[in-house]
Amino acid sequence: MERRLYRSQQDKRLFGICGGIAQFLNIDSTLVRVGVVILTVCTGVPILIYLLLAMIMPKEPRWSDAADGYDIYERPYKSQPQARMSDLDSEIDRLEKRALVQEVQRLRTELGKYKNV
Numbered sequence: 001m002e003r004r005l006y007r008s009q010q011d012k013r014l015f016g017i018c019g020g021i022a023q024f025l026n027i028d029s030t031l032v033r034v035g036v037v038i039l040t041v042c043t044g045v046p047i048l049i050y051l052l053l054a055m056i057m058p059k060e061p062r063w064s065d066a067a068d069g070y071d072i073y074e075r076p077y078k079s080q081p082q083a084r085m086s087d088l089d090s091e092i093d094r095l096e097k098r099a100l101v102q103e104v105q106r107l108r109t110e111l112g113k114y115k116n117v
Contacts, residue, residue, distance in 0.1 A: 006060035007053075015054040 008019030011029050018036060022029035040046045 005057060007057045009060045009062070015050075016060070017050055017053045017057065020057060020060065 003024060005024045006020050007016035008023055008029075009016065011019030011023065013019075013033070018032040019029045022032045025032075036046045036050065
């Protein structure tokens with residue numbers, strides 16, 4: 001299976017560059033971040049490389065975790081269920097607000113009918 005370098009959607013602080021590199025190399029993203037900080041303090045060059053990568057590297061596609069080479073029962077635990085739950089929570093909030101607006105509109109029309117009687 002072909003491995004590609006993407007900006008991480010789940011493990012990111014600024015643009016997801018360090019998280020994507022860590023995911024590509026199968027190491028902890030904290031190690032990549034510490035390495036970038038140390039190199040930046042010593043040389044200053046990683047800042048330019050980081051900004052260049054932020055413009056060049058594509059974002060990780062949403063479906064990438066489904067095609068990561070693991071069977072659905074063998075997939076290791078990641079923080080993705082947490083991200084999925086927050087997406088689900090925001091979608092539920094949006095639907096609740098929409099339903100509330102529709103209910104208010106329905107009540108206004110009903111009230112309008114009684115006032116005009």
